[in-house]
Amino acid sequence: MQNTRAAAPALMFHHFCGEHHPRGQGAISADELATLIEHVGPGNILPAREWLSAFRGGTLQPQQTCLTFDDNLKCQLDVAVPVLEHYGLTGFWFVYTCYSTDRRLPRLEVYRYFRTVRFADIEDFYKEFFGLAAQLYGDEVTTWLARFDRLRFPMYPSFYSLNDCKFRQSRDALLGEERYFAVMDRMLANHGLDPDEIARAVLMSDDEIAKLHRRGHVVGLHSHTHPTDLARFAEDRQAWEYERNFAALETILGEKPTTMSHPCNSYDGSTLRLLDRLGIEVGFRADADQAAYSSLELPRRDHSVLIREVVQ
Helix, strand or coil: CCEECCCCCEEEECCECECCECCCCCCECHHHHHHHHHHHCHHHECCHHHHHHHHHHCCCCCCCECEEEECCEHHHHHHHHHHHHHHCCCCEEEECCHHHHHCCCCHHHHHHHHHHHHCCCHHHHHHHHHHHHHHHHCHHHHHHHHHCCHHHCCCCCCCCCHHHHHHHHHHHHHHHHHHHHHHHHHHHHHCCCCHHHHHHHHECCHHHHHHHHHCCCEEEECCCCCCCCHHHCCHHHHHHHHHHHHHHHHHHHCCCCCEEECHHHCCCHHHHHHHHHCCCCEEECCCCCCCCEECCCECEEEHHHHHHHHHC
């Protein structure tokens, strides 16, 4: 794991809208993706394997970057891939594998889809979520919400709203996994939605992931279950997350993965040592806030940052 300075932050994408994929919070269309590529300059964006070769060889130029896509979402395949093909580009795809491997529910995406299709505005979702959490867990929740101070959580980007920050902290720190799942599963049931049906609709299949690999894209790790705060886990649980993810992708791709991105930007020294032992050569953060980076902590810029640049 070498120390390095990246030539330029990679570009990070998650959700897309269009075709039969709804426009949820943060999702962009094919036209918006094309606009962002034009803004950066298609000639400044390298196909994924070309970028990887230049990184390994130390020949990346200051303006050269690449495209990265987290979470193996079907909307990326349906909306983003045709745009990439138009420009002759390929990308990095960071995949979590719990649903296809052992049918563990990909709760992060199931819950996001639920927010998108059942609430006209994200603030409506937050109101129902906080209300149900307070109903189930009482004064612990209401007192915490009343005392919440955003300044105590500088890790959240400035474009997050106050309720964005409250939601993420209540999920990760106040409620914890078990109680957070209980609130969200109660909401799903109240709205009459089947989580497995949602999972099948929003995630790429193993065959689709393998096809991306065969077409020149680079597929890498993103943990097995996509915890929202992996750094809170003990070393053995972190090892299970990445070893399971590694084995699943090796089966899908027919070769060992060598790249990854950190889910929700959460990792620690144990994570980096584990990834190094697995033979991972390149890892990406979810921001560009550090002055220098190891090869497992390379910077990225979220597409929302680029959109603000285009608007300005």
